[in-house]
Amino acid sequence: VRADLVLVNARLVTCDPRAGDGPLGVLDRGALASDAGRIVWVGPERDLGSAVEADSGARELDAGRRAVLPGLVDCHTHLVFAGDRTHEFAARLRGEPYSAGGVMATVAATRAAPPEELERLALARLDRFLAHGVTTVEAKSGYGLTPEHERRLLEVAARLEHPVDVVRTFMGAHVVPAEYADDPDAYVDVVCIGMIPSLGLLAEFCDVWCDRGAFTPAQAHRVLRAARQEGLGLKVHAEQLDHSGGALLAAEHAAVSADHLEQATPDDAAALARSRSIGVLLPGASMMTGTPFAPARMLIGHGVRVALSTDFNPGTSPSENLQLAVALGCAQLRLTPEEAILAVTRHAAAALAREGRIGSLSPGAVCDLLILESGNEIDLAYHYGVNLTRTVVKNGTVVL
Numbered sequence: 392v393r394a395d396l397v398l399v400n401a402r403l404v405t406c407d408p409r410a411g412d413g414p415l416g417v418l419d420r421g422a423l424a425s426d427a428g429r430i431v432w433v434g435p436e437r438d439l440g441s442a443v444e445a446d447s448g449a450r451e452l453d454a455g456r457r458a459v460l461p462g463l464v465d466c467h468t469h470l471v472f473a474g475d476r477t478h479e480f481a482a483r484l485r486g487e488p489y490s491a492g493g494v495m496a497t498v499a500a501t502r503a504a505p506p507e508e509l510e511r512l513a514l515a516r517l518d519r520f521l522a523h524g525v526t527t528v529e530a531k532s533g534y535g536l537t538p539e540h541e542r543r544l545l546e547v548a549a550r551l552e553h554p555v556d557v558v559r560t561f562m563g564a565h566v567v568p569a570e571y572a573d574d575p576d577a578y579v580d581v582v583c584i585g586m587i588p589s590l591g592l593l594a595e596f597c598d599v600w601c602d603r604g605a606f607t608p609a610q611a612h613r614v615l616r617a618a619r620q621e622g623l624g625l626k627v628h629a630e631q632l633d634h635s636g637g638a639l640l641a642a643e644h645a646a647v648s649a650d651h652l653e654q655a656t657p658d659d660a661a662a663l664a665r666s667r668s669i670g671v672l673l674p675g676a677s678m679m680t681g682t683p684f685a686p687a688r689m690l691i692g693h694g695v696r697v698a699l700s701t702d703f704n705p706g707t708s709p710s711e712n713l714q715l716a717v718a719l720g721c722a723q724l725r726l727t728p729e730e731a732i733l734a735v736t737r738h739a740a741a742a743l744a745r746e747g748r749i750g751s752l753s754p755g756a757v758c759d760l761l762i763l764e765s766g767n768e769i770d771l772a773y774h775y776g777v778n779l780t781r782t783v784v785k786n787g788t789v790v791l
């Protein structure tokens with residue numbers, strides 16, 4: 392095959408168990424070739440010469456025996472918002488519990504912000520995601536909560552010009568806005584009739600928060616049904632603060648993912664395993680709200696495939712460091728390092744309906760790579776709290 396980029400001298404962590412050793416498909420002395428932004432060949436370095444014909448101007452990257460992973464995938468973020476909730480965090484540390492009500496403070500600041508400011512803030516956040524080796528970020532709306540403001544947030548997300556790919560999710564059903572406090576069902580009508588049918592290509596997924604202080608299962612069901620009719624992929628913020636039925640609802644609708652799951656039960660896990668919904672776990676939100684961590688081992692024991700994400704948002708987890716989610720996934724959720732690495736690559740890609748296209752190093756996948764400072768990928772979990780990114784390649788081009 393022909394190639395315009397060749398990577399040599401790498402410990403290749405393909406995240407494709409068919410391609411190498413162990414659950415991460417590791418090739419200890421591996422090489423990779425890409426052409427026009429796509430991976431065209433992966434294999435042991437000794438086979439490179441016979442398999443790949445590099446173009447005369449091809450770029451050669453020498454990983455110096457370091458670990459090379461797929462560009463990381465953050466499959467659950469609330470990227471676009473304005474305002475500041477540090478005071479709310481400080482109040483929690485004085486004993487106030489976290490509640491869904493805080494969302495309205497961000498909604499007020501976001502509605503008041505001009506689009507250029509929302510764009511500038513989101514781009515700075517994408518810079519920080521990229522700095523941590525993330526090449527794809529999901530971005531939810533949900534801090535607008537009117538037809539105009541929700542649309543505006545998705546439009547801002549669609550306009551972002553940045554090496555990091557942004558996958559858009561409509562979350563008009565984040566909480567019931569204060570204006571509808573007396574009649575939440577009327578707001579659900581606005582979401583189902585006044586927002587979802589006119590989204591067009593602005594969103595690929597629809598998410599809804601089913602919880603105490605957010606939406607009931609009956610209301611969330613209506614949102615998911617309306618979204619499915621428009622051909623949107625489905626996601627549910629489920630079982631975060633209370634056990635409210637969101638996980639079973641996600642399973643019933645064959646949602647692509649059920650996210651949070653801190654209060655999930657074995658029945659929930661069995662249903663999510665059957666519906667093949669990815670369980671997206673967000674240990675940063677548990678840590679920063681002082682609430683329980685998700686029962687990750689129980690979920691995996693029932694056959695749920697789990698992903699890890701930052702849950703980047705102003706209320707519960709304002710961090711773009713997905714590597715820290717890997718460390719928390721191991722230290723607090725008791726994932727093995729291999730499980731935690733799959734949870735920010737292959738399984739995170741599956742949570743965005745992109746398994747095989749991103750999140751693994753295999754022929755046909757997009758050439759998004761992360762070269763670590765370390766020769767051992769387990770350092771992502773162990774050498775915690777620091778950024779181990781050395782080089783990032785996006786679509787076959789070195790971007791960092």
Ligand code: NIG
Pocket residue numbers: 491493494497600628631676702704705706707
């Ligand atoms: O994922 N759970 C719902 N939404 C966010 C927090 C929203 C907020 O407090 O602004 C989350 O944790």
Ligand code: FE
Pocket residue numbers: 467469628702704
């Ligand atoms: Fe969230």
